[in-house]
Amino acid sequence: MPSQERFAKGPIALFECMQQIPCNPCADACPRGAITVKEINDCPSLNEELCNGCGVCMTHCPGLSIFVVDYTYGKDVALVKIPYEFSPLPEAKTVVDALNRQGQCIGTSEVIRVQTSPNKTNIIWLSVPRELAMEVRSIRLRKEEDHES
Amino acid sequence: MRIVNHPILTFPKRDMVTFTLNGQTIEGVAGEPIAAALHAADIKVLRHSHGRHRPRGLFCAIGNCSSCLMTVDKIPNVRVCTEPLRAGMVVETQEGKGKIV
Amino acid sequence: MITTEILVIGAGPAGLMAAIHAAEAGAKVLLVERADRLGGQLIKQTHKFFGSKAEFAGERGMDIAEKLINQSSDISGITIWKNAVVLGIYPDGVVTISHEGAFCTARPKKIIIATGASEKTMAFPNNDLPGIYGAGAVQTLMNVHGVIPAKRILMIGAGNIGVIVAYQLLQAGVEVAGIVEAAPQVGGYRVHAAKLQRHGVPIYTSRTIQAAHGTSCLEGVTIAKLDENWQPVPGSEQYIPVDGLCLAVGLSPLTELLWQANCEMKFAAELGGYVPLRDANMKTTHEDIYVAGDVSGVEEASAAMVEGKLAGLYVASVLGHKKDSFTKEFQTAKSQLSALRSGPASVKICTGLSKVVLEEVG
Numbered sequence: 001m002p003s004q005e006r007f008a009k010g011p012i013a014l015f016e017c018m019q020q021i022p023c024n025p026c027a028d029a030c031p032r033g034a035i036t037v038k039e040i041n042d043c044p045s046l047n048e049e050l051c052n053g054c055g056v057c058m059t060h061c062p063g064l065s066i067f068v069v070d071y072t073y074g075k076d077v078a079l080v081k082i083p084y085e086f087s088p089l090p091e092a093k094t095v096v097d098a099l100n101r102q103g104q105c106i107g108t109s110e111v112i113r114v115q116t117s118p119n120k121t122n123i124i125w126l127s128v129p130r131e132l133a134m135e136v137r138s139i140r141l142r143k144e145e146d147h148e149s
Numbered sequence: 150m151r152i153v154n155h156p157i158l159t160f161p162k163r164d165m166v167t168f169t170l171n172g173q174t175i176e177g178v179a180g181e182p183i184a185a186a187l188h189a190a191d192i193k194v195l196r197h198s199h200g201r202h203r204p205r206g207l208f209c210a211i212g213n214c215s216s217c218l219m220t221v222d223k224i225p226n227v228r229v230c231t232e233p234l235r236a237g238m239v240v241e242t243q244e245g246k247g248k249i250v
Numbered sequence: 251m252i253t254t255e256i257l258v259i260g261a262g263p264a265g266l267m268a269a270i271h272a273a274e275a276g277a278k279v280l281l282v283e284r285a286d287r288l289g290g291q292l293i294k295q296t297h298k299f300f301g302s303k304a305e306f307a308g309e310r311g312m313d314i315a316e317k318l319i320n321q322s323s324d325i326s327g328i329t330i331w332k333n334a335v336v337l338g339i340y341p342d343g344v345v346t347i348s349h350e351g352a353f354c355t356a357r358p359k360k361i362i363i364a365t366g367a368s369e370k371t372m373a374f375p376n377n378d379l380p381g382i383y384g385a386g387a388v389q390t391l392m393n394v395h396g397v398i399p400a401k402r403i404l405m406i407g408a409g410n411i412g413v414i415v416a417y418q419l420l421q422a423g424v425e426v427a428g429i430v431e432a433a434p435q436v437g438g439y440r441v442h443a444a445k446l447q448r449h450g451v452p453i454y455t456s457r458t459i460q461a462a463h464g465t466s467c468l469e470g471v472t473i474a475k476l477d478e479n480w481q482p483v484p485g486s487e488q489y490i491p492v493d494g495l496c497l498a499v500g501l502s503p504l505t506e507l508l509w510q511a512n513c514e515m516k517f518a519a520e521l522g523g524y525v526p527l528r529d530a531n532m533k534t535t536h537e538d539i540y541v542a543g544d545v546s547g548v549e550e551a552s553a554a555m556v557e558g559k560l561a562g563l564y565v566a567s568v569l570g571h572k573k574d575s576f577t578k579e580f581q582t583a584k585s586q587l588s589a590l591r592s593g594p595a596s597v598k599i600c601t602g603l604s605k606v607v608l609e610e611v612g
Binding site for chain 3 (some may be wrong): 152194207214216231
Binding site (some may be wrong): 017019085101 | 297298299300301302305307308310314346394420421439440442444445447448449450552589590592594595596
């Protein structure tokens with residue numbers, strides 16, 4: 001887990017991949033060489049100084065288990081980038097339900113940007129309340145009738 | 150029901166042909182397995198077993214299990230999960246073992 | 251009678267790799283596939299693969315299939331037969347094949363059997379109702395034919411296949427009512443389970459299916475909790491209305507040809523059932539028959555591809571076809587396989603393999 005000091009410097013990738021399985025595309029994908037997977041069954045290890053939170057690793061991870069969090073994004077809000085492989089994709093500036101790791105709705109989030117990827121693992125940038133930055137890991141698109149609430 | 154939008158796959162529009170199931174006209178894609186066309190039309194009962202007339206449908210969808218046997222153009226015991234659909238095929242729900250003589 | 255050097259039976263990931271590497275070394279290969287298209291189970295895999303770059307990690311299975319299929323079509327030394335079912339392997343070395351309805355005979359010098367595995371089913375009341383599918387069947391319908399298998403599906407089995415197919419169901423717009431797993435924990439990779447959980451799909455561990463219900467088609471299932479002795483707990487029954495049930499309860503190697511050819515077989519539950527004894531070069535107890543992929547033990551696509559490469563390279567070398575790079579390539583492939591199997595996720599596979607891999611065979 002990055003230190004408060006590192007979080008204060010800018011966006012950083014967080015790896016929620018804690019099981020030893022044979023897998024290393026993240027290491028090959030990082031354009032800055034910030035990720036190391038020494039033996040193929042090792043969990044990835046991140047050089048926090050080299051990482052700039054670009055999110056390229058997110059599109060390559062087969063487990064969709066990498067997220068980027070940026071606490072410097074705003075005063076009361078943080079930016080969370082999630083991988084997303086469902087259709088339809090949300091549009092930028094729309095409000096979506098913010099879900100935690102258990103799929104529970106813990107608030108709403110504004111979609112800041114949707115980066116489509118040629119390999120179809122898209123990245124969605126979400127603005128979330130600061131205190132939820134380590135909780136929000138998925139979204140649910142709101143239907144028309146939800147907009148009143 | 151057929152998938153229209155998929156986040157990873159693209160399903161291009163393809164030529165449809167008609168065939169009959171127990172006399173009822175149904176549309177399907179030329180060349181797809183008969184079972185896929187039936188499923189797309191929400192038809193899942195493909196035959197009835199010979200002892201207790203139990204309804205049977207797809208299980209493996211790849212030609213291994215023999216759950217999906219139907220009579221096609223009077224030929225019994227056709228594995229519809231692998232048999233390609235052709236225009237005008239006469240498909241019937243097979244009752245029991247099918248007549249082979 | 252067709253003569254060829256190497257007959258490869260099955261054009262899934264293992265068979266394709268075997269054919270490609272044998273032919274690249276200079277051997278003449280006949281690759282036969284019973285389906286009307288090559289690629290085996292790879293063509294349905296919409297998810298990105300694990301492993302390392304050498305096993306196409308990070309690429310979607312269906313894209314890997316396309317690469318291998320194109321590669322095999324480009325090599326002139328490979329003859330490809332689709333809609334070709336191998337009917338038998340005889341003691342005099344003749345192989346009978348039904349190719350697009352025509353009966354053929356072949357006399358290959360060596361055979362690589364890469365016929366894969368098929369889905370197991372489970373015993374419970376009404377397990378034969380329409381609407382109950384193997385996981386692979388659901389993938390075939392959705393990902394190959396673009397047909398929605400059901401509106402609401404319950405998945406039985408939280409091994410890798412169960413959790414991967416459940417995610418693919420979500421992507422196809424199907425509601426996944428939950429995943430039921432008899433063991434107290436999920437057997438598949440945790441990252442797969444995490445994707446489902448954050449989508450709101452419940453995972454019921456220590457549960458089993460008691461019965462399916464419906465008249466002409468499936469309408470619902472009853473699940474029950476299991477105690478530490480794997481016995482259902484009375485009173486714990488729960489009815490779940492679904493119109494689709496997906497069984498991801500394991501695969502069994504498709505070994506009929508190996509039995510018929512008198513290869514020595516052994517039961518290894520860890521590998522899916524009866525598998526052939528084989529040496530480190532994938533040779534069975536039959537001097538001319540080799541194996542690769544799930545038929546030799548149910549594992550992963552990455553291992554299937556490397557085994558195919560090993561078998562292809564080795565068999566070609568036995569026939570006198572050896573590139574200068576043979577030793578290096580062969581040893582690298584062996585190291586790849588060891589590395590894939592060295593983690594805690596492969597302990598079961600290694601236990602199974604220790605029962606069936608021999609130092610010297612035949």
